[in-house]
Amino acid sequence: MRRSGWTLFAWLAAVLLALSAGAEAETLRETGFSELGFEGFQVEGVNQVDCGQAFFLEAQGSSLPGEATIASLHLNVSPVWDRFDFNVFLNKGQAPVAEVNEKILAGEWLRVWLPAAELRQKNELRWCAKTSFSATRIGVEPDSRVGVYRLPDFSSPDSFTMEPSETSPVVGDEFAIAVKVRNRGGADAVIDFSYRKPSLEEKQPEIVVLKGATEARQALVPKCRAYSGEGACVQPGEKEFVYWVKAAEATKMSLLPAQFEYVDVFGERQARESNRPSIEAMTAKVKVKPLILSEKEIVKVGQTYVGRVALKNTSLAGVSDVRLSLRVDPGLTLEGNDVKEFEFIPAQGTEYLEVRVKADAPGAYALGCETVYQEVRLRFAECEPVTITVEEDNVNPALLAGLALVVVAGLAYGYINRS
Numbered sequence: 001m002r003r004s005g006w007t008l009f010a011w012l013a014a015v016l017l018a019l020s021a022g023a024e025a026e027t028l029r030e031t032g033f034s035e036l037g038f039e040g041f042q043v044e045g046v047n048q049v050d051c052g053q054a055f056f057l058e059a060q061g062s063s064l065p066g067e068a069t070i071a072s073l074h075l076n077v078s079p080v081w082d083r084f085d086f087n088v089f090l091n092k093g094q095a096p097v098a099e100v101n102e103k104i105l106a107g108e109w110l111r112v113w114l115p116a117a118e119l120r121q122k123n124e125l126r127w128c129a130k131t132s133f134s135a136t137r138i139g140v141e142p143d144s145r146v147g148v149y150r151l152p153d154f155s156s157p158d159s160f161t162m163e164p165s166e167t168s169p170v171v172g173d174e175f176a177i178a179v180k181v182r183n184r185g186g187a188d189a190v191i192d193f194s195y196r197k198p199s200l201e202e203k204q205p206e207i208v209v210l211k212g213a214t215e216a217r218q219a220l221v222p223k224c225r226a227y228s229g230e231g232a233c234v235q236p237g238e239k240e241f242v243y244w245v246k247a248a249e250a251t252k253m254s255l256l257p258a259q260f261e262y263v264d265v266f267g268e269r270q271a272r273e274s275n276r277p278s279i280e281a282m283t284a285k286v287k288v289k290p291l292i293l294s295e296k297e298i299v300k301v302g303q304t305y306v307g308r309v310a311l312k313n314t315s316l317a318g319v320s321d322v323r324l325s326l327r328v329d330p331g332l333t334l335e336g337n338d339v340k341e342f343e344f345i346p347a348q349g350t351e352y353l354e355v356r357v358k359a360d361a362p363g364a365y366a367l368g369c370e371t372v373y374q375e376v377r378l379r380f381a382e383c384e385p386v387t388i389t390v391e392e393d394n395v396n397p398a399l400l401a402g403l404a405l406v407v408v409a410g411l412a413y414g415y416i417n418r419s
Contacts, residue, residue, distance in 0.1 A: 023223060025187040025265040028067060030147030031056060042076075042139035043129050051128040056146045058119050065227035066186020069148050071112040071125055072266070074141035075105070083132035088112050091124055102135070111266065113155065114146075116231065151265040152221065153185030153233070154272055162258055162274040170284045171247050173377055174210060179241045179258045179274060181221050184233035189221040191260040193241055197273075200256050205248065206281070207255070212243025247281030254278045287315040288322055288345060290371045290383035292355070298389045304335065304358045305388050309369055311352070313345040320344050323372045324353060332357050332365040332388065359390040 033054050041052035058069055077084055081102055088098040088110070098112045114123075125146070129138040154160060159182050166175040183189055195214040222237030241258075257273040264270050294307040309326070313319050322342040328334050335356040342351050359365060368385035372378055 023188045025149070025151040025189075027265060028148045028150060030145055032142075033144040033146070034142040038142055038144070040139060040142045041127075042137060043131060044137045045131060046133055046136055047131060049128060049130045051126060052140060053124050053126045054144070056123050056125065057121060058114075058123055058146070058148075063116060063148050064186075065231040065233070066224060067148055067150050068153065068185070069114045069116065069119060069146065071114060071146045072144060073110040073112065073127070074144045075108055075110055076137070076139040076141055077102075077135050078137045080134040082134035084135040084138055085130040086110070086138065087128050089126040089128075090114055090118050091120060093118060107268070109266070109268070149265050150186040152183050152187050152189035152223070152262070154181070154183065154189075156182070156184055156236075158182060159184070159236075160258070160260065160272050160274045162255060162277055164255065164277055164279055167277070167279050168282050169247050169279060171250050171281050172284070174244050174246050176212075176242055176244050177255070179243075181239045181241075181260060182236040183221045183238075184224050184236045186223055187265075188223050188237070189262050191219050191221055191239075191262045192217050193219055193258070193260045195241070195243055195258050196256050197259050204253070204256050206251060206253055207245050208248050210244045210246060213241040214243045216241060247279070250281050250283045252278065252280045284375075284379060286379065286381045287375075288313050288319055288371050288373055288379075289381055290324065290369050292367065292369065292383055292386050294386050297386055298391060299358070300391055300393045301360060301362055302358060302393070303390075304356050307355045307367070307386070309353045309355055309383065310350055311342065311345060311371060312350045313347060316347050318344055318346045318349075319373050321374060322351075325370045325372070326355060327366075327368040327370070327385075328357060329365040329367075331361055331363060332359050332367070332390075357388065359388075362390050362392050364389050 036054060036056055038054045043050035063069060071088070073088070075086065084102055086100050086105070087096040089095075090097050097114060097118075098110065100110060112125075114125075127140065131138055160180075161182075162177060162179045164175060164177050166173075169175045177195075179193075179195065181191065181193070193213075193216040195209070219239055221239040224233035224236050226233070226235035228234050254276045255278075257276050259271060259273050261269055261271045289312050291310045291312065292307055293310055297305070299305045309324065311322060311324060320343065322345055324340045324342065326334060326338045328338075335358070340353050345351050355367070357365075357367060365388045366385045367388055369383045371381045
């Protein structure tokens with residue numbers, strides 16, 4: 001039993017070791033062009049085109065899944081690194097496997113991934129260079145080389161994608177942005193991730209970042225998990241970063257790209273940018289609209305004004321927990337509570353609330369209201385306020401005194417007659 005336990009432990013250790021082996025990028029084999037008899041190439045002059053080649057051996061299928069054959073061409077462009085074209089071809093292929101110019105190539109070394117399906121036992125790597133008025137000399141140095149490497153692979157179009165959870169978010173509503181990095185290579189990658197280039201950080205005020213994974217240093221993107229029978233990666237290693245944002249204004253926009261950087265097998269720092277999905281931020285649609293219904297908006301001092309507030313649900317679904325708040329100007333007294341809660345307003349339904357107010361002094365007073373209900377977040381809607389005019393009671397005092405005298409005289413006359 002003890003031997004069986006140790007056997008199981010050894011087997012598990014071997015499996016873990018096998019799974020972890022080769023996780024880091026590494027050079028498996030490499031051959032310099034000078035070892036293959038290549039002595040260099042150059043084309044000189046203004047607007048000149050010339051082609052060269054180098055031959056190397058690499059049997060088709062000799063590389064395992066997760067390994068890549070890469071040609072490293074050392075270019076020498078002078079006197080100015082400007083306005084040149086350089087195309088690379090493999091064997092008899094008419095389509096170039098690499099096309100670069102002064103805008104694409106950042107340094108002297110051009111790394112060309114060679115398609116495994118096009119490799120033969122004996123291979124010809126061809127290139128054609130075109131000079132200009134600025135770059136009058138283009139050379140390929142003898143220290144160029146070809147090799148087989150185990151390294152991360154971010155060459156697929158979906159290797160670095162950004163996807164918002166909403167393409168028509170409501171202004172002010174929180175929504176998520178998921179950024180995925182997919183590695184189809186045979187080695188893990190350690191990356192530095194940022195939701196946006198530092199130079200672009202303040203370039204999109206229409207989007208406000210709230211929380212989440214916007215930055216990561218030394219994040220691990222695992223290598224490919226499974227390959228097809230032909231050696232293609234069918235289950236890339238993935239790393240996801242999710243952060244939450246909100247739109248600050250209603251407009252169409254393309255989100256700024258995320259980026260990550262890593263150091264490749266050649267010791268060169270590489271940068272990648274994600275796609276730029278488009279969204280259209282929308283103003284929230286009000287479902288519950290309040291309206292003050294009023295027949296008479298002129299009353300006397302001390303007289304009660306009576307009106308109604310109608311709450312109309314314009315949507316095709318019921319709305320729960322609607323809160324109505326009344327607002328009055330100072331000097332206008334509200335009879336009853338200033339807040340009313342409705343548990344449920346059915347689709348296309350309407351609820352009413354009677355409103356009674358009065359004032360002890362003449363003037364123009366505003367009566368307004370606001371509704372609040374919950375969706376993704378709280379929604380607010382205000383009614384159009386009405387102005388209530390309160391007037392003086394303009395009854396003539398002399399007339400009131402005369403009427404009082406008449407009443408008193410009538411009472412006296414009745415008393416005398418009874419006596």
